[in-house]
Amino acid sequence: MLDFGVKREIFLDFSVGSKIAFYGLAAISICLFIFGIIQRIKKYRSGKDTKGISNIAVRFKDFLSLSLTNKTIIRDDLYSGISHLLIFWGFIILFAGTAIIFLNFDLLSLLNRAWNFWHGSFYLWFSLLLDLFGFAFFVGLLLMALRRAFLRPPCLDYRRVDTSPGTYSRRSYILGDWLFLGILLLIGVSGFFLEGLRIAMTRPPYSSWSFVGDSLAKLIIKMTGGKAPGVTFYKLIWWLHSLMSLAFIAYIPYSKAIHILTDPANFLLKEEVAGGVPPFAEDEVDLDKLGYMELKDFTWRELLSLDACTKCGRCHISCPAVISGSSLSPRDVILDLRDFINAKAKAFLLWDCQATSHEGEKLVGEVIKEETLWSCTTCLSCTEHCPVFVQHLPLLIKMRRHLIEGGFIDEGIQDALINISECGNSFGEP
Template sequence: RMAPSTEFPGNLFYAITFFGLIAFFLYSAGIRYRWFLRGQWVNRFSEPIRRGLGLIPFVLGNTRVARRKYWYSGTLHSLIFWGFVVLQVRTLNFLLNGIHEDASLQSLLGDVYTGFRPVMEVFSLLVIVGTLMAAWQRFFWRPQRMTLNIDGWIILGLIAWLMVTDIFTNSAAIALGHLDNPEFSFVAYGFAELWGGIGFTGQGLELFHVAWWYAHLVDFLVFLVYLPYSKHSHVLTIVPNVFFRSLQPSGVLQPIKDFETAESFGVGKVEQFTWKQMLDSYTCTECGRCTAACPANLTGKALSPKQIIIDIRHLMEEQVPALSPTTHRPEQPTPLIDEVGFDPIWDCVTCGACVEECPVFIEHVPTIMDMRRYLVMEESKMPETAQAVLTQLEQRGHPWRGTQLTRTTWIEEMATDGVEIPMFDGSQEYLFWVGCSGALQERNVKVTKATARLLLEAGVSFGVLGNEEGCSGDPARRLGNEYLYQMQAQGNIDVFKAKGVQKILTMCPHCFNTMEHEYPQLDGRFEVLHHSVFLEQLVAQGKLPRQVGVNGLSEKSVTYH
């Protein structure tokens, strides 16, 4: 019943191997943890109950991993993950038994542990199935989105070998008569019957047990110490990364506070990222779902959200002490922008598809935007098109270069048609925020007029600002000029408050996102509705009658974008 490590010299080997490799693991993890201490502060400790409850579906439930589109990857990952969770019981029993039999879970829990053994046998098989599925995916399927390198094979090999050594160790223990109720460990029991059937007994079987016991111990410890050096470090970081996830909508950007006292704007060095952004890089599984969903990447641009997160980790690893004297480290850290690249930073359209797809809640867009802010506000480096838009915003208050329309053109045209659009004076319930596109782009002007007619037909109390309306600030913020954004946003907020605005109807989804989710950062709190949602409410309330069959649309499925 005793493990090989409970007697000399096994106990000495066990102590040196176990405590030596655990110490090395703590060192490897510790020197990387120091990066998080160097990162900028961000508060992710609010709503701890909500954060904690989120671990159930997102970590234990694998809900973001096992999405329908990625059912194969989700299935194999779930088999391996759940197997690892369950088999931690057996691993703990193994390590405690290595100290002394009386310290093991089998000894302490008795029948409870014995009754759990069949469950662990099932999950051992499921983990093996999961690793075989992963091997097939990597060797034959080879999805373009994934990073296919030796690192993945090393981890798969260590996991599969861990299961094999576990089963063979238990089979030898059963054959030697070390386990009560051996049939509960039915996989290992089958092998034990095989050993007996071929006459494998005596000292040879003892040596067989010792060899597999130490093989299992070493494999477990090697797997552990390898994690900090592998992309599979997410095994260690996924729980904190999910717990500290952003609870805001993915389209929300955080402001630069205290412009007058800020020493720098944006992020031009790794240490200027927040600790959560650094944690993101060590949590990336390199599955590539973010890049597969990226519209910029799909159109052939250089942007790969996955690669940006990987590049940031590489820069952090570049400054971690080298283990070998032959390991090359640059004399000066590689500049962040040089590593990530100018074009990828500017290819991002901040749609947030990468953030929505990421199974481990990495926040790519804020990270990219922080580097873009640095390029704009510190270096004045940007594409000519971005420079032209920002200049247009500063000079004319909107991004549309060359338009001949004004913010009141559509109002004047409707008046010519006999339709009067009221100006907002504080007596109306809603401010109808038209936006730059709604007033200054001919295609969108048609939508603005149609919406205004529907509001009038439904008897909605609303008004517009006309020439007092400015840009919401969204283009300036997304282009990295946070200072210009805050000027425009604060100007709008001041006008809203002066006129007593409480409720806002927006045409543009960008204006909606900015006013609903980002204006509160500047103390601009209003009830904001997108016109599509509001019109749906009016139809449901019977204020706008359905015209079934008039235009043929009732028989079609329509996607609003």
């Protein structure tokens, strides 16, 4: 019999076998998530150690300010910034809501039924809050989808500046972006539709607190001629929503969705490099090891920073080298480095990397071309415009050092150095 009290059932008319199946799938999803996170951590641990983290209180304050306001995302692009803010807070509140349901039904209620708080005023306000932020979540995702499908700003153009069209493919990047957006949209839409079906079936007198679900319920009842939808159809949508949610949890460490974790971590742990030019590390004093040549040369913070990149393209469109038509794109440098490192670390990813193994390729000269490195003017525009504080310049400088160690110096720079040596100025004037 359906309960008309001020509460709702989580497993409405579900058998014990269905509940066991759900919790079994949830356990598998969580295990896949943990395994993926462990693989990421192993990759970071393969990098060099760095000095300790200083100014922890200041870092944490900045971390909260940047994370909760999304101000670095809003700063250069109001449309995408507001859209992301809606998605961010919608996701946070919906995640918190799921955690509260887990706490109530899977922990406290098992320990003592009297501790159940999923009823009365708490439930009503909880329902209102989840519908409000769930709707914000949906609107933000819809705006992002419209931006990619129709507005197509230059920053989302993944074409390379250093390679002719047809010699490479960025299809996996595009598929990864749409998969990420699509699965979140499907979770959001199916969640509201599920709520509408439940309200149409139970018709509780307090359904107006769930204003989105209540509106959908009225539409469903109207479309079915006043009849309540069947339990079988409700269960079908329930499983669709649940399976998509569990799939998303498992999908996070292997995809673009990892930025949910790596971006906040990069905010908190980013390296502070004065002027953007890195000093020599202790192991770079030996000229045989000057600069970056392979995976083990990167620090663990740099490896984390590469995973924080979301391919937003703001560094790309603000770079003077890109604007002038040279072979450097700071976005492509970060993506190429990430693909190279993931290939060497044998990381498993879903549509968030180029289809290349980098087998036998050298980092400097092949993965990142010499002319690309020398095209950088060290103006720091890329770093200034990056909303997640990826530091492009230190990586470019450290790879340049390897070129200098090997004697591969840009001809223009060689001429300038010779002129300074012989004439005392870079122009070669007496």
